[in-house]
Amino acid sequence: MSSLQPTMTSNSSSNFDEHQWVIQMRRSLEEELEEEAEIPVSIFNVPKTLMASDPDSYIPQQVALGPYHYWRPELYEMERYKLAAAKRMQKQLQSLKFQHLVSSLIELELRIRASYHKYLDFNGETLAWMMAVDASFMLEFLQIYALKEGKTLTRVSSRMSHLAHNDILRDMVMLENQIPLFLLRKVLEFQFSSLQLSDDMLHSMLIGLCKEISPFKMMEELPNVQLSELTHLLDFLYQVIVPKLEDFHSCETTEVQDEQDAKKGEENSFGKSSYVKQFLEEIWKVLSKLNKGPARLLKRVIFSKPVKVILKLPWTMISNLPLFSVLKQPIEYMFSSRDKEGKSENGSTLNSNTNFDKPPLVEEITIPSITELSKAGVHFLPTKGSISTISFDVKNVTLYLPTISLDGNTEAIFRNLVAYEVCNASGPLVFTRYTELMIGIIDNEEDAKLLREREIILNLKSDEEVAKLWNGMSKSVRLTKVPFLDKVIEDVNKYYNGRWKVRVGKFMKLYVFGSWQFLTLLAAILLLLMMSLQAFCSVYGCARIFHVNTIS
Numbered sequence: 001m002s003s004l005q006p007t008m009t010s011n012s013s014s015n016f017d018e019h020q021w022v023i024q025m026r027r028s029l030e031e032e033l034e035e036e037a038e039i040p041v042s043i044f045n046v047p048k049t050l051m052a053s054d055p056d057s058y059i060p061q062q063v064a065l066g067p068y069h070y071w072r073p074e075l076y077e078m079e080r081y082k083l084a085a086a087k088r089m090q091k092q093l094q095s096l097k098f099q100h101l102v103s104s105l106i107e108l109e110l111r112i113r114a115s116y117h118k119y120l121d122f123n124g125e126t127l128a129w130m131m132a133v134d135a136s137f138m139l140e141f142l143q144i145y146a147l148k149e150g151k152t153l154t155r156v157s158s159r160m161s162h163l164a165h166n167d168i169l170r171d172m173v174m175l176e177n178q179i180p181l182f183l184l185r186k187v188l189e190f191q192f193s194s195l196q197l198s199d200d201m202l203h204s205m206l207i208g209l210c211k212e213i214s215p216f217k218m219m220e221e222l223p224n225v226q227l228s229e230l231t232h233l234l235d236f237l238y239q240v241i242v243p244k245l246e247d248f249h250s251c252e253t254t255e256v257q258d259e260q261d262a263k264k265g266e267e268n269s270f271g272k273s274s275y276v277k278q279f280l281e282e283i284w285k286v287l288s289k290l291n292k293g294p295a296r297l298l299k300r301v302i303f304s305k306p307v308k309v310i311l312k313l314p315w316t317m318i319s320n321l322p323l324f325s326v327l328k329q330p331i332e333y334m335f336s337s338r339d340k341e342g343k344s345e346n347g348s349t350l351n352s353n354t355n356f357d358k359p360p361l362v363e364e365i366t367i368p369s370i371t372e373l374s375k376a377g378v379h380f381l382p383t384k385g386s387i388s389t390i391s392f393d394v395k396n397v398t399l400y401l402p403t404i405s406l407d408g409n410t411e412a413i414f415r416n417l418v419a420y421e422v423c424n425a426s427g428p429l430v431f432t433r434y435t436e437l438m439i440g441i442i443d444n445e446e447d448a449k450l451l452r453e454r455e456i457i458l459n460l461k462s463d464e465e466v467a468k469l470w471n472g473m474s475k476s477v478r479l480t481k482v483p484f485l486d487k488v489i490e491d492v493n494k495y496y497n498g499r500w501k502v503r504v505g506k507f508m509k510l511y512v513f514g515s516w517q518f519l520t521l522l523a524a525i526l527l528l529l530m531m532s533l534q535a536f537c538s539v540y541g542c543a544r545i546f547h548v549n550t551i552s
Helices: 019-031 071-091 100-107 109-115 123-146 149-161 166-171 182-190 195-212 233-241 244-271 277-285 294-302 307-310 322-335 369-375 410-424 430-441 447-453 463-472 483-498 500-512 515-540 542-551
Strands: 379-383 390-393 398-402 402-405 457-459
Touching: 071 123, 100 109, 100 294, 100 307, 100 398, 109 123, 123 149, 123 166, 123 182, 123 195, 149 398, 182 233, 233 410, 244 457, 294 390, 294 410, 369 379, 379 457, 402 410, 410 447, 430 463, 430 483, 447 457, 447 463, 463 515
Parallel strands: 379 398, 402 457
Antiparallel strands: 390 398
16 A cells, blocks of 8 residues: 555654564554555645645644644644643543543554555554544534534633634645544544434534635535545545536536537538638628729629639639638638637647547636636626536526635635645546636636626635735646536637637737738738839829819
8 A cells, every 4th residue: 555655754754763664564464454455545745746836835834633744843832732632532531541542543553554645654552642632633623613502612612712723724624634534433432422423523513614614605505425435624625515527427418419410510511611702702791882983893803703713713722822822821710610619729629528538738728817708798697506506608608607705725725625636536627627717717806806796706805816816826737627617618718719809809919910921911912002003103194193183
C-alpha cells in the first residue's frame, strides 16, 4: 500500500528511525492485510503545482489534525486546547478511561495507515494517542454545528468563542489536515449507547458544518450521503457539493444523438452551396435596394456572364485564383454556417461521444467573460442548487448559475476541494471544471459586479477581491471533460460566436487589422483604382468634364 512507502516527511527526514521502519514493515507483511486492502487512500499530499500557487490555502495556520503537520512548532500553542478537549472527553466516558479509547484505536492501526498516502513515521501507540486527542478536539468543535440545542452545546460554544474560530474552521477543511471519519465514529461509540445514536450525532454535526461553510448556501435539499461511504470531513463536503455524473448520462446521450443528426442534415445542405455564391448573395441583398448610378453598373459587373462562369467552377479551383486565394479564408469565416454544431474556433469538436473520453485541449476551456456575454444579449439568472443546476437556455438566451456565497474561507475551501478531486477522482474532475468555468467568465471586477447584481454571487468582499479570488485559482494539474458542463460551454460559445456583431468584430481584428495579406490586397486595389482614374483623366480630361457638369 502507498502508506508503507518509505517517503520522509519534511519534519522527520533528519530523524528517520530505520529500526522502527523495519519493524513496521515486518508487522505489515506478517499481519492480515485483507482489512487494509479494503481501505482506499483518501488523505493525500497536495500536488506541488497547486501548493506553489498559494501555500497558505493548503498548510494549516492554527491547528494540526493528523500526522502530516503534527510536529510544526508554530502549531504547538493549540496542543493545550486539544489536551483540554481530551480531558473533557475522558469525563464523558464515565467508568472507562481514555486509555481504553487509545487501545481500541491501536487495533485500527493498519486502517489508519492505509488511509494516508504518505508513510507515517510513528509507532502504533504514538499514532493512536495522536488520533484519540485530535478526534476529541475535532468532535468537541463540531458539536457547535449539531442540529439540536442543549446545555452542552451552549457550554462548548462559549469555550470556543475566544479562539480564532474561522481560522480553525479553515484548517479543518484542508486536505493535508484530515483524519479518517471512521475514527470519529469510533470515538462517538464510547459516548453513546449504540452505533446508530453515534452516527446520528455525527451526521447532524456534518450537516450543520456543511451548511455553515458550503459556498452553495442556497441549496434547497442536501443529498443523502451514507457515513459508511465517507472517508473524512472534506470528502463529506465534496460529496454534498459535487453531483454524480451518472445522473446526467442518459439525458446527455439523447441530446448528443439529436445534435449529431442535426449536424448531418446541416452538413448535407451546406455542401451544396459555395462560399462565393453566399458572398455574392449577401452583396445582392444590399445592391438590390440601390438601382441608381454606380450601383446599377456594379450589379451588371457582378452578374455578368464572366462572373456566372466563375460561379459554376468548383470552389477548390476558384480558391486557387490570385484574388480569391487571399479572400478565401475571410469569406469562409464570415459566411460559414453560424449554427454548425460541435466546432470550436480552433476546429476541435466538442459534442462527440468518443471525444468526451479524451482530455480536452487548452483552447476548449475558453469562454467569453460575463461582460462580453451580456453585451451579446445573454441573460444571467441564479439557481438554488449545486453545480448540477448549471445550464444554458438557448431559446431564452439565459445562462443559469448556482448562487454562491463568498467569505474569508471560501478560497481555501475551493482550492482544497480541487486538490482532493485531482488526487482522488479516477473520472472527470467535475468541481475543477466548474472552477475553470468561473475563471473563464470572470476576468475583472466589472464581471464580478454583474454577477453580484444578478444575485449569483453573494459576497462579503469587494468586486475587485472577488475577481482576484477567481483569477488567482490554479487550474487543474490535468485537463478533463465533464459532459454536462462542456455542453454549457459549447452552447454559450456557439451562441456568442454566431452573433453578427461578434463575427464582424473578430473579422476586422483578424483579417483587416491583423492580416498583412488582406491589407496588401486592399492597397493594391486602391493603387489600381488610382492608376485607372489617372489614365481616364489623361484621355478625357477630368477637369473639363467636372467643370462642364458644374456649369450645367
